[in-house]
Amino acid sequence: MDASTVDGGTAGGGTADGTGGGPDADGLARRFDADRGHLRAVAYRMLGSLSEAEDAVQETWFKLSRTDVSGVANLTGWLTTVIGRVCLDMLRSRGSRREDPLEYFVPDPIVHIPGAGDPEHAAELTESVGLALLVVLETLSPAERLAFVLHDMFAVSFDEIAPIVDRTPAAARQMASRARRRVQDAAPAPGPDPRRQREIADAFLAASQGGDFEGLLAVLDPDAVLRADGGTLLSGVSRLIRGAEEISRQALFYATFRNGALPLVVNGQPAVLSVVDGKPGSLMAFTVVGDRIVELHVLADPERIAALDIPEEALARAVHPD
Incomplete structure (x- = not known):
């Protein structure tokens, strides 16, 4: 929802640049929208949740719309501290809401489908935040x-x-x-070369689909960690697996299901979405350092996977093993 559509009252004394003047609710809304991407990036790093980040941005707008900012010289800085306080309160109120141990938790991913759409929104959130x-x-x-x-x-x-x-x-x-x-x-x-990172991720997928245990070991760091989050609906899937050999065994087991695979970019790093009967299954993201995979994050929570809203035309491009 755009700030200009929110019935949040009129902030006194705000101009379009937030530096003073008479009341201008429309100008203040436009000024807020100019900072929306920045505020969303702050909130995402603070909360690790896309929906909560949007809630924090909206709460920040409510606070702005009820505040006289006529004396604020740097509105962006003021908004940054406000959303920081909002996120701090949200973190403190989480309490024991999560039922699964933290070691199983995979944060909300920012998904970019190569060749699809404008990556500007994804870029503003994922720069340097894997x-x-x-x-x-x-x-x-x-x-x-x-x-x-x-x-x-x-x-x-x-x-x-x-x-x-x-x-x-x-x-x-x-x-x-x-x-x-x-x-x-x-x-x-992660390594600085996205192309090389993708090559390593593709080598992992090829080895798992080809039943190549040694090939998997070749691209996995000996101390690699796989974190799987199945959410409340698939809590049995949630687990933490350590070591290249055990991860390789698990990869070979799941490869027997012969699901389709759609290459993606998640938080700026290579990833793959499994596709089952034309629908998204689970998402695996790779952290590559040098020429080895050091971490794998698997999101298998059906509710959060559905919320990714992957277009059907993208799912149709998934590659299925022979």
Whole structure:
């Protein structure tokens, strides 16, 4: 929903550039829409959920529409701190909502179908934020996550972050530093060459479909990790598998189902969607470092897979094994 369509009241004193002047609700709405992509990117990194990110953006609009911003010199900066606070509250309210252990959780993927549509929306959300990084961010405390995301990813100063987390700037800096160490220790940085990453992912798929155990071992890091999330409907699928040999055995087993495969890009990294009877099955995303796969994320939750809304014409392009 566009901000201009929301019946959220009129913010006093806002002009189209948010720097002052008389009331201009339409101008403020246009100004907010100009920042919508940025705010969505902040919220996605904070929450790891597309639907919750959209909720956070909408809540930020409600707050803006009820606030006099005539004295705000940098509206983008003001909105960034507001959505940070909104996301912090959402993280804190999650509580024990997730029933599955965190190790099984796969964040919402941003899917791009090569050759289909304009990738601008996907690019604004996925730059430098792979699924592996989002998984690590889920292990941080809400305040640590906010300090790291706002400072390291969006260059928000600790003086601005401190009042959001109710800490001093020095304490906020320490939070971000702790989070940064966790991220550096646990989140592998994917290789810089997307073409090479796709070649490695394709080699994994070819080896699994061809029953080539040694071929799978050749492209998997010995300490590779596979994280599968089946959601509440397929909780039995949720598991964490460690080691190249065990992952290879599982890959050979599932290859016997001979499902179709549709190559995708997920969060800027190679992925494949299994297609069963013309419908999306599960999504597997690869994190490739060098010439080896170090992490695989499998989303098999039927509800979240359906929410990806893959067009039928794309599903029809899935390649089926002979």
